[in-house]
Amino acid sequence: xxxxxxxxxxxxxxxxxxxxxxxxxxxxxxxxxxxxxxxxxxxxxxxxxxxxxxxxxxxxxxxxxxxxxxxxxxxxxxxxxxxxxxxxxxxxxxxxxxxxxxxxxxxxxxxxxxxxxxxxxxxxxxxxxxxxxxxxxxxxxxxxxxxxxxxxxxxxxxxxxxxxxxxxxxxxxxxxxxxxxxxxxxxxxxxxxxxxxxxxxxxxxxxxxxxxxxxxxxxxxxxxxxxxxxxxxxxxxxxxxxxxxxxxxxxxxxxxxxxxxxxxxxxxxxxxxxxxxxxxxxxxxxxxxxxxxxxxxxxxxxxxxxxxxxxxxxxxxxxxxxx
Ligand SMILES: NC(=O)c1ccc[n+]([C@@H]2O[C@H](COP(=O)([O-])OP(=O)(O)OC[C@H]3O[C@@H](n4cnc5c(N)ncnc54)[C@H](OP(=O)(O)O)[C@@H]3O)[C@@H](O)[C@H]2O)c1
Numbered sequence: 001x002x003x004x005x006x007x008x009x010x011x012x013x014x015x016x017x018x019x020x021x022x023x024x025x026x027x028x029x030x031x032x033x034x035x036x037x038x039x040x041x042x043x044x045x046x047x048x049x050x051x052x053x054x055x056x057x058x059x060x061x062x063x064x065x066x067x068x069x070x071x072x073x074x075x076x077x078x079x080x081x082x083x084x085x086x087x088x089x090x091x092x093x094x095x096x097x098x099x100x101x102x103x104x105x106x107x108x109x110x111x112x113x114x115x116x117x118x119x120x121x122x123x124x125x126x127x128x129x130x131x132x133x134x135x136x137x138x139x140x141x142x143x144x145x146x147x148x149x150x151x152x153x154x155x156x157x158x159x160x161x162x163x164x165x166x167x168x169x170x171x172x173x174x175x176x177x178x179x180x181x182x183x184x185x186x187x188x189x190x191x192x193x194x195x196x197x198x199x200x201x202x203x204x205x206x207x208x209x210x211x212x213x214x215x216x217x218x219x220x221x222x223x224x225x226x227x228x229x230x231x232x233x234x235x236x237x238x239x240x241x242x243x244x245x246x247x248x249x250x251x252x253x254x255x256x257x258x259x260x261x262x263x264x265x266x267x268x269x270x271x272x273x274x275x276x277x278x279x280x281x282x283x284x285x286x287x288x289x290x291x292x293x294x295x296x297x298x299x300x301x302x303x304x305x306x307x308x309x310x311x312x313x314x315x316x317x318x319x320x321x322x323x
Pocket of ligand 1: 040041042043123127147148149150151152153154171172173174177192213214234235236237238239260261262263310313314317
C-alpha cells in the first residue's frame with residue numbers, strides 16, 4: 001500500500017485528503033517511480049475543482065510531474081534500470097509515494113540540480129517547448145509576449161525564449177513579479193494592473209508570438225497586440241474561453257490562433273517532446289543557463305495548503321510537495 005492525496009469530491013483545496021491505495025504495477029514500456037518530490041501545477045487545481053477530468057486509463061489522483069528513483073521496470077523497458085534517478089511527466093497520480101509512467105516520458109536529473117528542482121521540470125518544460133517552440137514556432141529576433149510571466153510556465157518560457165534569441169515581453173500582477181520577469185530575461189515586464197500590454201507591444205511593432213493562459217477579454221486584446229502574421233497560442237482560460245472577435249482582422253492581418261493541452265496527447269507525441277527536450281534543453285539545465293524558479297515546498301499531507309498558495313497567486317515560480 002502507499003500514501004496518496006486524493007480528491008474527495010470536486011471543490012476547494014479542503015477536498016484534498018490523505019488516503020491509502022495499492023501501489024500500481026508498471027505495464028509494457030512503463031516504469032514504477034518511487035516519488036521523492038511532486039510538482040504542483042495549476043491544472044491540478046482545475047482537476048480538484050472538477051474542471052479538468054483525467055484522460056481515460058490515467059490515475060484519478062492529481063499530480064502531473066515528479067522526481068525520484070526507478071523502483072521497477074515493466075516489460076520492454078531497456079533504457080532505464082531500478083535505482084536510476086529521473087524526473088518524469090505523469091498522466092496523473094503524482095501526489096503519491098509511487099506512480100507509473102511510460103519510460104519514454106522520463107528524463108535524467110540534470111547535472112547540478114537536486115531531486116526537488118527536478119520534480120518541477122517536466123510539466124512546465126514539456127508545455128513550454130511544445131507550445132512556444134513547436135506549435136508557436138518562435139524564432140530568434142522575434143517579439144514574444146508571455147502572459148503570467150511569474151508563473152511556473154512563465155518563468156520557464158521567459159528563460160528559454162531569451163536563450164533562443166527572442167525579444168521577451170511579459171505580463172505580471174505586481175512590481176515584485178515584474179522585477180523577477182526582467183531578472184529572468186524579459187526586456188520589458190508589464191504590470192497588467194497599471195499598464196496596457198496592447199499599447200506597449202504596439203509601440204514595439206506588435207508581438208510575433210503570444211503565449212496566453214488568461215483568455216476572456218485578453219483574447220480580443222491579444223489579437224490587437226499581434227504584429228501582422230503573428231501567432232497566438234492559448235494554453236488555458238483563467239478568465240474564460242469566450243470572446244466576441246472580428247475574425248476579419250485574423251484574415252486581413254494573416255494571424256494564427258491556436259493552442260493545445262498536453263495531458264490528452266498520445267504517448268508518442270509526449271515521447272517526441274521528451275526527445276527534443278533531452279537534446280535541446282537538458283544541456284542548458286546542466287550548464288546552469290536555464291533553471292527552475294522555486295517558490296515553496298510543502299509536505300505531501302499539506303497539498304491543500306500548496307493549492308491555496310497557488311490559487312492566491314502569491315507565488316513566483318514552482319511549488320513542490322515533499323513525499
Ligand atoms: N495547456 C497545457 O497543456 C497546460 C499545461 C500546464 C499549465 N497550463 C496552464 O498554464 C497556466 C500556468 O500554469 P502554472 O502551473 O504555471 O500556474 P501558476 O503558476 O499558478 O500561474 C498562473 C498565473 O496566471 C496569472 N494570472 C491569473 N489570473 C490572471 C489574470 N486574470 N490576468 C493575468 N494573469 C493572471 C498569475 O499571475 P498574476 O499573479 O501576475 O496574475 C499566475 O502567475 C495555468 O493557467 C495552467 O492551467 C496549461
